[in-house]
Amino acid sequence: xIVQKYEEMLQGKSVIRTLSEKATKIGEEIGxxxxxxxxxxxxxxPAPAEFTKAMQDxxxxxxxxxxxxxxxxxxxxxxxxxxxxxxxxxxxxxxxxEHIFPTSGAAGAISHALRLVTEPGDEVITFAPxxxxxxxxxxxxxxxxxxxxxxxxxxxxxxxxxxxxxxKTMALLVNTPxxxxxxxxxxxxxxxxxxxxxxxQNKYGHSIFLISDEPYREIVYGGQPIHFVAKYYANxxxxxxxxxxxxxxxxRIGYLAVAPTCEKAKTLVQMCGQISRGIGHNCPSSIMQxxxxxVIDLTSDLSVYERNANLIYETMRDxxxxxxxxxxxFYIFPKAPIADxxxxxxxxxxxxxxxxxxxxxxxxxxxxxxxxxGEEKVARAMQxxxxxxxxxxxx
Amino acid sequence: xIVQKYEEMLQGKSVIRTLSEKATKIGEEIGxxxxxxxxxxxxxxPAPAEFTKAMQDxxxxxxxxxxxxxxxxxxxxxxxxxxxxxxxxxxxxxxxxEHIFPTSGAAGAISHALRLVTEPGDEVITFAPxxxxxxxxxxxxxxxxxxxxxxxxxxxxxxxxxxxxxxKTMALLVNTPxxxxxxxxxxxxxxxxxxxxxxxQNKYGHSIFLISDEPYREIVYGGQPIHFVAKYYANxxxxxxxxxxxxxxxxRIGYLAVAPTCEKAKTLVQMCGQISRGIGHNCPSSIMQxxxxxVIDLTSDLSVYERNANLIYETMRDxxxxxxxxxxxFYIFPKAPIADxxxxxxxxxxxxxxxxxxxxxxxxxxxxxxxxxGEEKVARAMQxxxxxxxxxxxx
Numbered sequence: 001x002i003v004q005k006y007e008e009m010l011q012g013k014s015v016i017r018t019l020s021e022k023a024t025k026i027g028e029e030i031g032x033x034x035x036x037x038x039x040x041x042x043x044x045x046p047a048p049a050e051f052t053k054a055m056q057d058x059x060x061x062x063x064x065x066x067x068x069x070x071x072x073x074x075x076x077x078x079x080x081x082x083x084x085x086x087x088x089x090x091x092x093x094x095x096x097x098e099h100i101f102p103t104s105g106a107a108g109a110i111s112h113a114l115r116l117v118t119e120p121g122d123e124v125i126t127f128a129p130x131x132x133x134x135x136x137x138x139x140x141x142x143x144x145x146x147x148x149x150x151x152x153x154x155x156x157x158x159x160x161x162x163x164x165x166x167x168k169t170m171a172l173l174v175n176t177p178x179x180x181x182x183x184x185x186x187x188x189x190x191x192x193x194x195x196x197x198x199x200x201q202n203k204y205g206h207s208i209f210l211i212s213d214e215p216y217r218e219i220v221y222g223g224q225p226i227h228f229v230a231k232y233y234a235n236x237x238x239x240x241x242x243x244x245x246x247x248x249x250x251x252r253i254g255y256l257a258v259a260p261t262c263e264k265a266k267t268l269v270q271m272c273g274q275i276s277r278g279i280g281h282n283c284p285s286s287i288m289q290x291x292x293x294x295v296i297d298l299t300s301d302l303s304v305y306e307r308n309a310n311l312i313y314e315t316m317r318d319x320x321x322x323x324x325x326x327x328x329x330f331y332i333f334p335k336a337p338i339a340d341x342x343x344x345x346x347x348x349x350x351x352x353x354x355x356x357x358x359x360x361x362x363x364x365x366x367x368x369x370x371x372x373x374g375e376e377k378v379a380r381a382m383q384x385x386x387x388x389x390x391x392x393x394x395x
Numbered sequence: 396x397i398v399q400k401y402e403e404m405l406q407g408k409s410v411i412r413t414l415s416e417k418a419t420k421i422g423e424e425i426g427x428x429x430x431x432x433x434x435x436x437x438x439x440x441p442a443p444a445e446f447t448k449a450m451q452d453x454x455x456x457x458x459x460x461x462x463x464x465x466x467x468x469x470x471x472x473x474x475x476x477x478x479x480x481x482x483x484x485x486x487x488x489x490x491x492x493e494h495i496f497p498t499s500g501a502a503g504a505i506s507h508a509l510r511l512v513t514e515p516g517d518e519v520i521t522f523a524p525x526x527x528x529x530x531x532x533x534x535x536x537x538x539x540x541x542x543x544x545x546x547x548x549x550x551x552x553x554x555x556x557x558x559x560x561x562x563k564t565m566a567l568l569v570n571t572p573x574x575x576x577x578x579x580x581x582x583x584x585x586x587x588x589x590x591x592x593x594x595x596q597n598k599y600g601h602s603i604f605l606i607s608d609e610p611y612r613e614i615v616y617g618g619q620p621i622h623f624v625a626k627y628y629a630n631x632x633x634x635x636x637x638x639x640x641x642x643x644x645x646x647r648i649g650y651l652a653v654a655p656t657c658e659k660a661k662t663l664v665q666m667c668g669q670i671s672r673g674i675g676h677n678c679p680s681s682i683m684q685x686x687x688x689x690v691i692d693l694t695s696d697l698s699v700y701e702r703n704a705n706l707i708y709e710t711m712r713d714x715x716x717x718x719x720x721x722x723x724x725f726y727i728f729p730k731a732p733i734a735d736x737x738x739x740x741x742x743x744x745x746x747x748x749x750x751x752x753x754x755x756x757x758x759x760x761x762x763x764x765x766x767x768x769g770e771e772k773v774a775r776a777m778q779x780x781x782x783x784x785x786x787x788x789x790x
Contacts, residue, residue, distance in 0.1 A: 001565050001601045002659060003514055006666040026581065046459040055454055064441040068643045104499065105675065111675025119398055133672060140673025170396050206396045248463045250681030264397060271401040278530060278535025279674040280506025284685055286645030 011134075016356055023354045030352065035275060036381035038369040039353040041179065041330065043247040045300045046145050046373075051246055054294040058287055065291075071274040071283040075102035075255075077394050082293040083255055090297070091228035094260045096100060101256040101272040104284050105249075106215045109239035109256040110137050110173070115275045116237070116268055117209045118143040119168045124211075125164060126173040127156060128362035129333065131213070134173060143170075146155035147362050154183040154324055154333075158191060167304040171209045174198070176229065177216040180361050180368040182326025187227055194233040207235050207263045208242065210270060215241040215254070220305045228328040234261035237268075241293050244330075247300045253288045305330040310380045315382040319389040330372040333358065337394035342363050343393070351388040353381060404531075405483075406615065409749055410737060418749045425535050431776035432749040433764040436574065440640040440767075442594055442666075450767055451687040453682055462685075466678040468668040469610075470497035471721070477688040478648030478785055485666075486623035489655045492689065496651040496667040501610045504634035504651040505532050505568070509665055510670045512604045513538040513565045516681075520559060521568040522551060524575050524728065526608070529568060538565075542757050545704070549578040549719055550729075551588060558596060566604045567592070573609040575756050575763040576728040577704065577721025579615060589628040602630050602658045610649070612692050615723035618699045629656035630781045636685050642695045647663040647682045655763065702724040703766040703773045710777040714784040725767040728753065732789035736762050739789070746783040748776060 007283035019110025027035045036388060045067055058067055074080075077097055084095035103109040114361050118124060126134050127150045138145035148164045149159045172193075176185040185193075193210070201208050212229040217240065220226055241254035258268045276282055283289070309326045316323040316334045323334035336344040341357035345367055358366035402595075422430045453462055469475075474494055479490035498504040503525035512775055514521060515537025520531050522545045533540035543559045547550045571580040580588075588605070596603050607624040612635065615621060625631035636649035653663045671677055678684070704721045711718040711729045731739040734750035740762055743750050753761035767772060 001512060001517075001603075002512075002663065003511060003666075006511070006669040007659075007662060009669040010665055012663070014510060040465075042460075042465050044460065047463055052454050054460060057445050063644065064447060065437075065439065068442055068645050070435075070437050070644045089467070107674040116398060116401070117396060119396075122396075129577065136669070136672035137675070140670075153650045155733050208396075229408070247460065250463050250678070252680055255563055262401075267402060267405070268397065270405055271398075274404040274531070275535075277531035278506070279676075280499065280503040281649060281675070282502045285647055285680045288680055322554060329569070332587075382676040 004179045039354045048108045050295045054291045071286045081287045086296040098266045099258045104252040105241045105254040106241035109334040112272045113211045122170040123168045124171045131179045155189045156183045173211045175213040177328035180331045182328035182329045182331045190232040200241045210236045213239045216329040218245040230259040245299045254333045294327040350383045426505045432750045436765045443643045445690045449686045466681045474684045474688040477691045493661045494653045499647040500649040501634045501636035507667045508606045508632040517565040518563045519566045526574045526754045534547045549576045550584045553695045570608040572723035575726045577726045578722045579722035585627040605631045608634045611724040613640040625654040640694045746779045
């Protein structure tokens with residue numbers, strides 16, 4: 001017997017895939033350097049040289065039996081401590097090694113966090129627009145993802161949240177800096193959210209967890225301070241990935257940090273070890289755990305993302321599109337000039353621009369540009385964008 | 396709300412942990428070089444130098460953006476092809492790249508395989524003694540693990556299997572070469588098993604899958620040929636890990652190979668990509684995929700395991716313990732001289748011997764020795780074993 005559920009999931013026609021295939025075809029005709037592909041969120045800057053050096057040092061100097069040996073189920077103790085110390089240093093927190101669970105990227109962290117605090121039938125709320133993978137992340141656990149629209153400025157709409165919240169809501173899944181909008185939650189949003197959740201905990205008499213998906217935490221613009229979500233709300237489960245900050249998306253390395261203020265914080269980390277047994281996780285790569293720990297406070301040179309953001313935002317404003325200025329990430333999310341964003345994206349393809357229509361992010365009528373692309377190419381792309389907006393009659 | 400199920404799993408008192416703590420205490424007193432720790436299956440020989448060189452070459456010569464970039468959801472195509480080609484070359488099979496799904500070790504492969512072919516409530520049969528992690532691997536999917544005792548020689552007892560098999564049995568989970576016994580299934584066993592499953596498929600009118608857990612595939616003694624399980628039965632899902640063959644257990648790298656003869660073989664691999672979304676898997680480390688592909692036909696120097704096996708087996712025979720001679724792995728599974736294997740293991744501790752009593756492997760009355768330990772230490776340990784058997788009055 002083959003399980004039908006997963007076979008049926010394969011049928012879902014992906015707009016992104018269709019676009020990507022068309023872009024490949026265009027690339028074959030006119031050369032890939034002339035395709036302005038803003039569809040994929042794959043970092044465009046290299047990992048820092050210090051990371052490569054840390055890997056080489058480990059391979060050269062460590063005993064291979066120990067280096068590649070089993071990591072303890074809950075992660076390598078000194079790696080966990082390095083992560084905790086870094087969070088404490090940077091965000092004035094009180095993590096101990098025992099609050100940290102290394103995972104296969106943020107996806108692995110979220111998959112553990114969801115299983116810690118939800119049973120099948122429970123509800124998890126997220127805010128649209130949102131990363132579409134949240135749907136399988138949540139729904140394949142047996143819990144249900146419930147989507148609440150955020151405001152026009154992409155901050156939380158607390159009236160809409162109040163309306164959607166029920167006694168079955170066990171967790172909120174938030175993502176700031178946000179994919180796909182590039183918006184960062186303001187301190188006011190985080191403070192109001194904490195108060196809202198505390199009230200709900202009192203009302204329902206049980207813990208409600210904030211699952212904070214933070215792969216873009218270090219990519220914030222204008223020298224703004226990072227608002228570390230777990231500072232604002234006690235029951236926060238922080239899901240982090242080194243994919244974007246160190247440009248290592250393929251290495252699947254990240255962690256779940258259980259705030260020391262969480263109910264049974266250290267027990268939650270130990271429970272992650274049990275969850276792993278059911279989902280076949282068993283820790284991320286041991287050399288990868290060690291290498292990121294050795295460069296724990298570093299990032300890749302992320303400055304290109306801000307320069308790209310500024311150039312694209314100016315263009316959107318000049319051509320008259322409604323667009324929230326990104327505070328970080330490498331995404332921008334302008335409103336399409338016509339109601340049907342897919343039609344707009346198809347038109348853009350004629351100008352060799354690959355944009356992702358927003359329907360799959362749960363907020364129709366927009367397009368997402370992932371501008372982890374070289375600066376020179378972004379400049380040429382914006383010329384093409386201006387040309388399109390001048391020539392096409394969008395009504 | 397914190398999910399009780401995982402918190403309760405933490406309460407399970409582990410005999411192995413108790414033993415390990417006692418062994419650590421002894422080590423502190425008399426020096427670790429004098430503790431004969433046979434409790435853990437962590438390879439004792441280094442990864443081949445070619446593996447380390449492959450990693451260093453990748454780090455030195457590849458563009459870090461591509462090297463550490465996202466792997467495609469279904470794995471890196473040339474890596475998948477290298478794995479398929481190697482299996483075809485060595486076992487005369489017909490795998491294509493599209494039949495291979497790289498995973499986080501065999502645990503990741505099994506977690507995908509089980510979800511491909513079982514729904515909650517279905518049954519999966521395995522044969523005792525068995526790797527205890529099969530219990531959470533299966534039961535946390537919602538399916539149920541059903542245990543059938545194997546014969547005294549640890550080959551399959553087909554009468555017992557016939558009795559246990561029901562219309563709800565969707566898969567068998569087998570492990571040859573076997574942890575904890577070191578026994579390899581004979582060709583006759585594999586042929587009879589294939590016939591048995593084919594008959595059951597005809598009887599029930601649906602596919603029944605053989606999930607073959609093969610991390611010890613290359614560790615076979617006496618120059619015997621490897622019986623590649625998928626050669627014998629069409630609906631075989633092969634779960635492999637490079638943990639033991641390349642001594643990389645901490646790197647979490649392996650694959651699921653769907654036999655080309657499986658029902659909807661390539662669709663099954665595509666379905667793995669959907670399963671991954673629910674369990675947060677998203678491919679193993681990209682550099683690790685590439686590095687193992689570059690040394691795909693190599694292994695560590697595994698010869699020490701056979702020499703250790705011979706020495707320990709001779710000792711067991713000389714002291715009069717019933718013991719099946721291992722055909723491979725780095726385990727041996729002698730019968731304890733008293734009914735209570737835990738009591739025997741506790742007595743052995745007095746001689747600084749750390750043995751694992753067999754209760755957790757589903758076959759009481761035996762002990763497991765994991766002899767991935769230096770040869771010189773094994774020799775000293777066997778002296779201690781002889782001394783124990785001479786001095787202690789086991790009735």
